Amino acid sequence: MKDKMTIIFFSGTLDKAMATLILATTAASMGMEVSIFFTFWGLNFLKKKRSYKKKVFMQKMLEFMSSKGKNDLPLTNMNMFGLGPWMMKKLMKKKKAASIEELFLLAKQFNVKLFACSTSCSVMGVEKENMIDEVTDIVGAATFLAEAKEAKINLFI
């Protein structure tokens, strides 16, 4: 077993993104190797912006209803059509908690690996060029499993 943590980031919400990034950056600062696998709604985190190119009709509808990227994520509870996340961000700032953007930069500095799930990318029509440059690679479930097998901590968030 290696001093390693893997996280599957499935939900794509602001609160769970906070939990994921706080755990990832703290673990990395303690010298652990960290990999995050973005899948399903979690893919929204990796988007550059909304894009309708090369998408079939239902992918376009899905894209229209999804968040635009890591700075546009909804809350799991009390989303209230965007009022909830706006308040949460204000509150985090007031209480001097690190923002999603700051935690993300920190994660990159600590070499946290960011993988996008290939099956989700295919179903949702997300291509490499639609994703932020920080994405390490687009991989399948087998890559996650190979990493998770030798990691001490594995979480599905």
Added chain:
Amino acid sequence: MKDKMTIIFFSGTLDKAMATLILATTAASMGMEVSIFFTFWGLNFLKKKRSYKKKVFMQKMLEFMSSKGKNDLPLTNMNMFGLGPWMMKKLMKKKKAASIEELFLLAKQFNVKLFACSTSCSVMGVEKENMIDEVTDIVGAATFLAEAKEAKINLFI
């Protein structure tokens, strides 16, 4: 530690069922032993069909509002009274992703074990005869914990 994975499938949604089955079948295809524990809303996955027999009033109400089985699961987000799951299934078919039914058959071929949680069964009034034949056994939390203790990967989905 064994080359083994356990998953608690709690949520009973289509998207999380996809994640569970893709991870389970990929792990099994890599030679890992896999056990899935269906609990709470996750029990809906194992239903043959809706049944109101031997249920008390509140269990009947719960049954009426729950999905009818693994081919009737809602989405975690954007369910839109059933439009979301219908679209997602269409999209998966178009993009040649395996369906829930195909992944489930594959899981059975790979001897993925399917356990139903006994406490959830009792509270929700689900009996062995209401569940699909593929269920390995109805077990308590202790059985999950004994398996999880020796597994390299444990996920709560």
Added chain:
Amino acid sequence: MKDKMTIIFFSGTLDKAMATLILATTAASMGMEVSIFFTFWGLNFLKKKRSYKKKVFMQKMLEFMSSKGKNDLPLTNMNMFGLGPWMMKKLMKKKKAASIEELFLLAKQFNVKLFACSTSCSVMGVEKENMIDEVTDIVGAATFLAEAKEAKINLFI
């Protein structure tokens, strides 16, 4: 690796609290060491009652919309403005399943450790005096990671 389990209780819902406490008490009864980390919405579980003291405006709004403590948690699905949890509790009683309160007492008897996440406490304005006496300590992500690294089972619920 120690005979140990850690759970991050993030969601703060009745159904997931049941799963958390059933797993925690069963593991403890099998001789395992168990730590639960309450974070984000999960903090509501640890509240004595609603309190608006020393909170800024947005924390007060958040408090107003949050549950009042472990006996006032919503359901993940079918909450129906409180009807769902009420029915679920009635049903659990009828089926002689242990209540949240009973499971919680059992967890304390088994020395399950209950940690509150310091970042969440700060953002949401929850102070030690607002929380039930059973809370072991208020800690950061590093404490969770140190425990999780040597635990055989780690779950994010």
